[in-house]
Amino acid sequence: MKTIEGKVVLLGSQGVGKTSLIGRYIGNFDNVSPTIGASFFNCKLNLGDMKIKLHVWDTAGQERFRSMAPMYYRNANAAMLVFDLTQYNSFAAIKGWVKELQQNVEDTMVLAVIGNKSDLHQRQVDGEEGQKYATSIGATYHEISVLHNEGVETVFLAIAKGLLRMVSDNTDITSVKIFDSSSFFNGDGMPLLPSVEESPQNTSIAHGILEKPFTCC
Amino acid sequence: MAAKESAVETIDDGIAEPGIEPGASSETMLVTTDSFDEYEQEMSSSIDGDRQMKESTGSTISEIQEDSTQDIPISASPQESGKTLSLDDAEMDDVAHRLGQSNIDGDPLRCKAWLAQKKHIFILSQAGKPIYSRYSSEDKLVTVMGVMQALVSFVQAGSDMIRSVHAGDTNFVFVVKGPLILVAVSKTLESVPQLTLQLTYVYNQIISVLTQSQLNRVYDQRRNFDLRRLLTGSERLIDHLLNFMDREPAFFLGAIKCLPLLPSMRSSITQTIIQTCAKIKNLVFAILLANNQLVTLVRMNKFFLHPMDLHIIQNLVDSSESLKTAESWTPICLPKFDSNGYMHGHVSYLSEDCQACLLLLTVDRDVFFVLSDAKQKIVEKLRRTNCLEAINESMNKPTITTADIGLPDMRHVLYKCKSTAQFWNPGFQPPYTTDEEIERLLGLYQCLHHRLHSPSRPLKLIFQQLDKETMLAWVASGFELYVTFEPLVTKPDAIEAVSKLLKWIKKEEERLFILNSPTF
Ligand SMILES: Nc1nc2c(ncn2[C@@H]2O[C@H](COP(=O)(O)OP(=O)(O)OP(=O)(O)O)[C@@H](O)[C@H]2O)c(=O)[nH]1
Ligand SMILES: [Mg+2]
Numbered sequence: 001m002k003t004i005e006g007k008v009v010l011l012g013s014q015g016v017g018k019t020s021l022i023g024r025y026i027g028n029f030d031n032v033s034p035t036i037g038a039s040f041f042n043c044k045l046n047l048g049d050m051k052i053k054l055h056v057w058d059t060a061g062q063e064r065f066r067s068m069a070p071m072y073y074r075n076a077n078a079a080m081l082v083f084d085l086t087q088y089n090s091f092a093a094i095k096g097w098v099k100e101l102q103q104n105v106e107d108t109m110v111l112a113v114i115g116n117k118s119d120l121h122q123r124q125v126d127g128e129e130g131q132k133y134a135t136s137i138g139a140t141y142h143e144i145s146v147l148h149n150e151g152v153e154t155v156f157l158a159i160a161k162g163l164l165r166m167v168s169d170n171t172d173i174t175s176v177k178i179f180d181s182s183s184f185f186n187g188d189g190m191p192l193l194p195s196v197e198e199s200p201q202n203t204s205i206a207h208g209i210l211e212k213p214f215t216c217c
Numbered sequence: 218m219a220a221k222e223s224a225v226e227t228i229d230d231g232i233a234e235p236g237i238e239p240g241a242s243s244e245t246m247l248v249t250t251d252s253f254d255e256y257e258q259e260m261s262s263s264i265d266g267d268r269q270m271k272e273s274t275g276s277t278i279s280e281i282q283e284d285s286t287q288d289i290p291i292s293a294s295p296q297e298s299g300k301t302l303s304l305d306d307a308e309m310d311d312v313a314h315r316l317g318q319s320n321i322d323g324d325p326l327r328c329k330a331w332l333a334q335k336k337h338i339f340i341l342s343q344a345g346k347p348i349y350s351r352y353s354s355e356d357k358l359v360t361v362m363g364v365m366q367a368l369v370s371f372v373q374a375g376s377d378m379i380r381s382v383h384a385g386d387t388n389f390v391f392v393v394k395g396p397l398i399l400v401a402v403s404k405t406l407e408s409v410p411q412l413t414l415q416l417t418y419v420y421n422q423i424i425s426v427l428t429q430s431q432l433n434r435v436y437d438q439r440r441n442f443d444l445r446r447l448l449t450g451s452e453r454l455i456d457h458l459l460n461f462m463d464r465e466p467a468f469f470l471g472a473i474k475c476l477p478l479l480p481s482m483r484s485s486i487t488q489t490i491i492q493t494c495a496k497i498k499n500l501v502f503a504i505l506l507a508n509n510q511l512v513t514l515v516r517m518n519k520f521f522l523h524p525m526d527l528h529i530i531q532n533l534v535d536s537s538e539s540l541k542t543a544e545s546w547t548p549i550c551l552p553k554f555d556s557n558g559y560m561h562g563h564v565s566y567l568s569e570d571c572q573a574c575l576l577l578l579t580v581d582r583d584v585f586f587v588l589s590d591a592k593q594k595i596v597e598k599l600r601r602t603n604c605l606e607a608i609n610e611s612m613n614k615p616t617i618t619t620a621d622i623g624l625p626d627m628r629h630v631l632y633k634c635k636s637t638a639q640f641w642n643p644g645f646q647p648p649y650t651t652d653e654e655i656e657r658l659l660g661l662y663q664c665l666h667h668r669l670h671s672p673s674r675p676l677k678l679i680f681q682q683l684d685k686e687t688m689l690a691w692v693a694s695g696f697e698l699y700v701t702f703e704p705l706v707t708k709p710d711a712i713e714a715v716s717k718l719l720k721w722i723k724k725e726e727e728r729l730f731i732l733n734s735p736t737f
Contacts (some may be wrong), residue, residue, distance in 0.1 A: 014450055019539065033538035034450050036564075037547025040585065058543070062450035064426055068548055071582060 003051040005177040006110075006163045010084035011097045012034070013090040014061030017116040020146040022058050023083060025156055029146070035060035038072050045160055052160040054078075070104060070153045077176050078159050079108035085115040085143065088124040098137055107175060110162030111139035114155055119145040238695030239722035240469045240634035240641070240730040246514045247473060247638040248523040248553070259507070262313060277520070278558035281499060304518075337402040338419060338459055342365055342436065348397070348444045349452060351459055355445075365400050381409045392416040394434035395429065397444075404658050408667040410470055415462050418525070420553040422458050425529045426451045429556040429587050456457075457536035458529075463656060469523050470664055470697070472633045472640040478508040480727040482607040487513045487735045489598045494593050494737055499581040501560065502589075503737075507573035508612050509535055511639075511731065518736045524554035524638050534574050540564050541572070544592070546585045550576070563588035567596050571605040616644030622721050626706045628686065631662055631699040632679070632722060634730060641722065641729045658686075662699045665690035669697070680708055690717065 010018040014034065023029045026043050041056040057072040059065065073079065081097055083090040094113060101109065113134040115125060127143060134141035140158045144151030167176050246463050279496055339358070342351040344367030347355035369391060372379040382389040390401040390412040399416040407415075415471070424432065427447060433440045450672070462468045480487075490503050501520055505512040509531055516522060529551065534540060549560035563577040563585060575595070579587045599605050619627040622643070629649060632642040649658050669692050679690040687702040689711055691711065700718070702711055722729065 019542075023542065028542055031538050031542075034453070035539050035545070036533070037545055037562075038539050038541065039543035039545045041543055060450075060547075064447050064449075065452065067549070158533070 001051060002165055002178060003053060004160075004167065005055065007075055007175070008056045008080060008159060009055050009076040009095075010080045010082060011069070011073070012055060012061055012080075012114075013087070013093045014063075016031060016060050016061065016084040016087070017146050018068045018082050018128040021080070021114070021116065021152060022056055022142075024146045024152050034062060037065060037068065041099040043155060043156070045065045047157070047160050047164060050164060052163065054156070054159065060137055068099070073101060073105060075107075075175055076109060077107070077163060078112070079157065079167070080112050080114055080155065081139070082116055082205065083125065084113045084117050084126050086117055086120045086122045089124045091115070091130065092216050093173055095133070099126055108166060110159055110166055110215070111136075111137060112155055112160070113139045113141050115141075115143045118143045118150065119148050163187045174201075195206065232728070234566070234693055235716065235719050237723050238634070238636070238693070239632070239719055240639060240726045240732070241695045242634045242730075242732040242734075243452075244732070244734040245637045246516055246521060246731070246734040247527070248521045249378050249636060249638040255476065256569075276557050277555035277693065278560065278580045281501060281520075285431060297571075327430060330363060331528050333405050336459075336463075337409075338416070338455075339365065339400040339402070340419065340423075340455075341397050341398050341400075342442070342444060343370075343393075343398060344440050346367070346441065346443060347447065351456070365391075366398060376423075380413075389414065390416065394420050395432060397423070398431075406664050408663070410670075410672070411663055411667060415459070416467065418468065418528070419455055419457060420523060421529055422455055422532065423448070424552040424556050425550045426454065427531075428550045428559060429552070430558075430589070452538055454532060458532045461532055461535065464659065466642065467524075468528060469666055470631065470633050470640050472638050473524050474510045474640055474642070475612050475729060475731050476507045476512045477725075477728050478512065478607060478611055479688070479720065481729070482604055483513060484681060485602055486599060486604050486608075489602070489604070490515050490596055491735060491737055493594045493598070494577070495585055497579075497591060497737075499584070500577060500579045500737060502578040504530065504576045504578070505533060505573055506534055507608055512608060513574060513731065513735070515735045516737055520554070523551075526551040526553045534576070540561055540574065541566055544589055548603060551578075560611055561585075563592065566594055567599065567605060567608075571599075571609055573608050617662070618644045618646045619718070620646060622718070624714050624718060626703050626705065626710060627700060627718065629658065629701040630718060631697075632718075633697040635697065635731070636697055637730060639730050641670065658701060660689060661686070662690075662702070665699055666697075680711065687711065691715070 008021060012018055019032045019035050020029060020038070022041050022043075023032060026041060029191045035058060038057050038059045041058060043054050043056060045052050045054070057076070059069060059072050079097075079101060081094045083094050098111070101111075111134075115127075115128060115130055130143070140162070142151055142155050142158070144155060146152060167178060174178060224426065227710075261413055309317070334352050336349040336351070338349070339347075339355075339362060341347050342363040343366070345363050347358055347362045349355055350358050368382075369379055370467065373393075379391045382392065386401045386404050388401070388409060389427065390403065390406075390409055392399040392413055393678070394417075397420065399419055400410045403412055403414055429628070430445075433442075434457075435444070435447070467474060478557060486505065492504070494500055494503060494515070501517045502522060503513075503515040504522075505514075514522065519607060533549070539545070544565040546565065547562050547564060549562045550559050552557065554560075558580075560578045560580055561582050563575075563579075565575055567575060568575045575592060577592065592705075596605075619630060631640060631642050644659075645655060648654050665681075666690055668679060671689055675692075677692050679688070681688045681690075683705065684704065686704050687706050689698070689700040691698045691700075696717065698719075700711070700715060702714070706714075726732065
């Protein structure tokens with residue numbers, strides 16, 4: 001079985017439901033309060049015979065943390081851009097985030113534009129506009145309600161699929177990691193050795209799993 | 218209480234130095250200060266406040282960072298005193314007019330409940346822009362804040378500084394710090410120095426969120442800046458801090474309470490942290506809090522933590538539910554440690570089954586995963602050595618009362634050990650079981666505290682019979698003590714009980730206090 005690991009960053013204005021979203025996904029939705037700085041979560045999902053491990057940075061939307069954001073999106077492989085369907089401002093803010101990512105992140109990223117709180121009636125963002133914008137930046141578009149648990153799974157699946165597609169399209173992406181836990185040998189019969197020049201932050205992840213930079217299978 | 222002044226007996230010679238100083242230690246991890254140091258600093262900095270601020274821009278953080286690439290802008294003084302606007306008669310009329318008007322069109326000002334609040338806190342910019350109000354939305358108070366700003370700058374124009382205004386039972390206390398004006402309007406018995414201290418705490422809370430240099434920078438760029446944009450989400454912290462100060466003696470005592478633990482357990486926890494973190498560079502403080510009490514604090518050699526900074530950390534932890542659900546990585550500025558830079562904090566609760574909060578504070582922004590690993594290892598070790606259990610046990614145990622200690626006449630006590638800046642208090646017992654009664658009791662302690670430390674006439678000992686209780690307050694060379702007795706206790710009985718209490722604290726000191734000062 002193969003495992004893919006990627007880093008995901010949740011971005012978006014204060015109160016749009018970023019923490020609720022990840023909380024709902026890992027089964028911890030109750031008592032959210034504003035995020036301080038950023039929180040780190042690990043989550044796993046299966047896609048066919050692939051295991052996907054996501055290391056998620058849930059950032060704080062408060063303006064005062066804005067300047068810290070690069071710390072969290074640097075080296076990210078995917079971004080969930082969350083806005084509140086009932087707050088046009090929060091949608092406009094997404095565009096700011098996308099510009100910032102385009103300027104500061106060199107590697108390609110999987111992007112998902114996510115309109116949350118579809119359960120509320122005071123909608124301010126038109127679905128078509130959202131969809132159109134998402135398409136224009138190569139992102140998937142989702143309208144969800146974390147409250148009613150509608151669409152949450154789909155978002156994470158979309159990210160996982162995106163990561164999978166990204167590694168199979170683009171062989172020089174080394175920041176997404178792929179492990180093969182069923183065999184110590186790749187197709188060529190070469191032993192897979194733990195990569196020597198791992199950055200320190202990667203060492204914590206693999207427990208007894210051999211790790212190598214991406215090679216095509 | 219003022220009415221009972223006749224019943225006050227102050228005796229400087231009725232009690233002898235006890236010869237013991239429970240909890241005293243020559244080693245301390247906390248900066249020891251008198252809580253009124255702040256006030257005195259405020260007083261002396263008066264008009265020259267800006268200069269003092271500039272002097273303190275030396276950055277401890279960049280000192281620690283081996284290659285400090287971060288540039289910390291030196292703050293420019295927000296305004297020279299020569300340039301402060303002066304009010305002539307016409308302008309004074311205008312102020313009076315606005316004051317009068319505010320009674321008519323300011324919404325909260327017509328609201329009885331709002332007016333009846335015991336302690337209002339307002340924050341505004343030097344330009345008079347509303348930033349925060351404790352009990353109502355600040356933008357409804359534009360007029361009132363305008364008046365406050367006018368008052369401050371009117372007095373400033375005469376090269377003086379407004380400190381406080383007293384009107385009937387209401388105190389208006391002003392603190393002007395950097396680009397901000399902080400105002401308390403209080404009907405409580407708290408003294409001007411105590412209210413000044415609280416305003417200073419509020420200011421420090423803002424600094425903790427923004428840093429001094431950022432605060433100065435935004436106002437240097439635009440005098441009219443609307444700080445609320447940068448503070449959205451942080452009002453919560455200020456609200457919580459104000460409520461916290463109303464019910465926690467730690468603030469006016471300038472001291473920290475420790476979680477009672479067997480010394481062997483505490484030392485094992487401390488050693489675990491030291492051993493696990495030994496190789497991590499740039500880690501400045503490791504702090505473990507449980508129920509808002511200190512379990513242990515490990516510091517980088519040479520650096521100490523100021524109780525005020527620890528209080529700000531406690532406020533952050535206590536007011537942020539979100540820290541419970543995940544590992545957080547957050548910038549935090551400790552105003553006393555270095556008001557111009559952020560530290561980075563790895564903040565997490567030990568485990569689902571042990572709700573103690575571990576903070577690992579570093580000056581290195583890239584070590585989240587290193588600290589995350591360290592935390593994991595710490596927890597595993599603590600679990601193996603039954604330390605988690607010990608912490609839980611202490612957290613869940615009802616606090617010991619003076620009745621449990623065998624002091625039936627004594628209802629409650631605050632004991633502060635001066636040399637370590639730590640304090641201890643027993644659990645509340647009847648009649649102090651409602652929020653109201655507890656607040657009233659803390660109010661009495663604050664009064665005593667103020668009188669002991671009165672800048673004009675400090676006292677050593679106060680024995681005071683009140684309607685509902687008898688109070689004793691005592692400053693000895695090593696400690697401060699505030700005791701509440703049954704109303705009819707006699708002085709000899711009270712003094713006898715105090716000496717028994719001191720012996721008990723002495724016997725328990727290793728459990729109640731941290732007597733060493735561990736470093737990495
Ligand atoms: N009606 C509705 N409310 C939601 C939904 N999702 C989240 N909320 C609420 O929105 C509020 C903010 O949610 P958070 O998850 O804390 O928002 P956040 O984006 O993490 O906010 P910051 O951490 O401050 O950036 C909470 O009160 C949630 O209960 C939803 O789908 N519908
Ligand atoms: Mg959040």
